[in-house]
Amino acid sequence: MTRALHVTVREKSFAGTNGAPRIVLRDIDFRVELGEFIAIVGPSGAGKTTLLKIVAGLDSTFAGSVRLAGAAITATPIGFVFQEPRLLPWRTVFENIALVLPRHADRSVVTRLLGEIGLADFAETLPPQLSLGMARRVALARALVVEPELLLMDEPFVSLDRPTAERLRVLLLTLWRARPCGIIFVTHDLREAVELADRILLFSAAPGRLVADIAVPLARDRRADAAAIDTACAAITLRQGRAACS
Amino acid sequence: MTASALDRATAPRSTTIVVGIGLRAASFALFLTIWEIAAHWAGAKTLPPIEAVVAALLDELMSGELLHHLGVTLARVFAAFVVAMAVGGALGLAMARWRVFDLLLDGWVVLLLNLPALVIAVLAYVWFGLTEAAAIGAVAVNKVPLVAMTMREGGRSLSRELSEMASVFRLSRWRRFRHVVAPQLVPFLLVATRSGLSLIWKIVLVVELLGRSDGVGFKLQLYFQLFDVPHILAYALAFAAIVQAIEWGLLQPLERRVGRWRR
Numbered sequence: 001m002t003r004a005l006h007v008t009v010r011e012k013s014f015a016g017t018n019g020a021p022r023i024v025l026r027d028i029d030f031r032v033e034l035g036e037f038i039a040i041v042g043p044s045g046a047g048k049t050t051l052l053k054i055v056a057g058l059d060s061t062f063a064g065s066v067r068l069a070g071a072a073i074t075a076t077p078i079g080f081v082f083q084e085p086r087l088l089p090w091r092t093v094f095e096n097i098a099l100v101l102p103r104h105a106d107r108s109v110v111t112r113l114l115g116e117i118g119l120a121d122f123a124e125t126l127p128p129q130l131s132l133g134m135a136r137r138v139a140l141a142r143a144l145v146v147e148p149e150l151l152l153m154d155e156p157f158v159s160l161d162r163p164t165a166e167r168l169r170v171l172l173l174t175l176w177r178a179r180p181c182g183i184i185f186v187t188h189d190l191r192e193a194v195e196l197a198d199r200i201l202l203f204s205a206a207p208g209r210l211v212a213d214i215a216v217p218l219a220r221d222r223r224a225d226a227a228a229i230d231t232a233c234a235a236i237t238l239r240q241g242r243a244a245c246s
Numbered sequence: 247m248t249a250s251a252l253d254r255a256t257a258p259r260s261t262t263i264v265v266g267i268g269l270r271a272a273s274f275a276l277f278l279t280i281w282e283i284a285a286h287w288a289g290a291k292t293l294p295p296i297e298a299v300v301a302a303l304l305d306e307l308m309s310g311e312l313l314h315h316l317g318v319t320l321a322r323v324f325a326a327f328v329v330a331m332a333v334g335g336a337l338g339l340a341m342a343r344w345r346v347f348d349l350l351l352d353g354w355v356v357l358l359l360n361l362p363a364l365v366i367a368v369l370a371y372v373w374f375g376l377t378e379a380a381a382i383g384a385v386a387v388n389k390v391p392l393v394a395m396t397m398r399e400g401g402r403s404l405s406r407e408l409s410e411m412a413s414v415f416r417l418s419r420w421r422r423f424r425h426v427v428a429p430q431l432v433p434f435l436l437v438a439t440r441s442g443l444s445l446i447w448k449i450v451l452v453v454e455l456l457g458r459s460d461g462v463g464f465k466l467q468l469y470f471q472l473f474d475v476p477h478i479l480a481y482a483l484a485f486a487a488i489v490q491a492i493e494w495g496l497l498q499p500l501e502r503r504v505g506r507w508r509r
Contacts, residue, residue, distance in 0.1 A: 053410075056414045057413075057414070058410055058413055058414060078414060080411075080414040080415070082407070082410075082411065084407065086407050086408060086410075086411045088408065088425060088426065088429070089507055090429045090507040091425065099415075099417070099421070099425055100415040100417070103418075126507050128507065142415075146415065
């Protein structure tokens, strides 16, 4: 039996400008099997990033719990790919990835990963000299080098041109197949979610609520089947009663 | 890469270096020319010509006096600098990190920042006697608020995004400080170092002039009483040369090294 992550957020709020609390998340309750790829889709301001931070342990001021197989998540290796690459500009690509490894870990794994993401020749390059697409690949490698049981991704391919984003999606699936782990992938792009995920959690506008938990009715290697993806998008959109899939 | 390609790659850099040295030499020559003209115009008693100052410099150098007093002053500068950077740095970072520290110490920092160096030096000698510790302490106290203010700004400007990254990947405290925090503080540390040294040089001389029996400040006071302008200028120039050497030989290369990722 695979281990599962259980996330419950009864309520999460921030202090509003007028002093009154502004609720960003409410009545969230879902499970993710480790090995499963789920996407969270919702409009801007639905609290998707906040939810990822709660799962990652970056925010503990909420009513609810994050448990992995019934225990706290603190001992579980987690990978996180932020919206921006968040690389250290004063460290080389290699050093940025190796930084998150335990002190005496075998560093050859970094070289191997650099090869897999197609940046073997850029090991000694500093991040400011990389394109955004390359920096995003490095951020992905950094998240995977810790061999995470859970990988959290916050709109990792946003603001990339379409071909680059497409290549990165393919790379992500390839790397995930080689290193199965639970993935929570936040996006506002329903089509991207359908292309990648096993399940889609649909969030409402602020305050974000979980309004639907939908299993994607497509086999893996679905990327080439544009018509099937379109149909799935249309079905989900119809179910939501809104035209979000363009 | 072929030899000719290498030449092409290195040519602009060597040209830049040559132009840089040339401009600095021209600037120095201009300084000497203005000095000579001014010396002629003002008279040797007020502003001695260059050769008189060089003679005084050689005289002090040969007798061993110059090196002794320069060494004593530099040791005081170094001691006061280390104390001021350590105390000011720790206070500044604590003020950036904890609001309560900021509220408690902000008034003190502003008060010390605006208190004349001379007042602190005089009070230190009155309260603690004409001792080495009082002299170094007085200089350090003058500098601490400036370092604290600079490092507080550095602490406040630390990237929250990188801090989150370090947290999510569970970097140890030491790794987080060494790889994430310290490199962000380096520019502020360099500003504090440069402004600190330039301030400390000046205050150390005042403190020596007031209450020490050795050091460049003491010698300047001695030659002032004798109205010996060539010797005053000889000590001032020797001191300025050392400061310049530290600037060119230590601070600027250090700045280039730590800031190379920005290029």
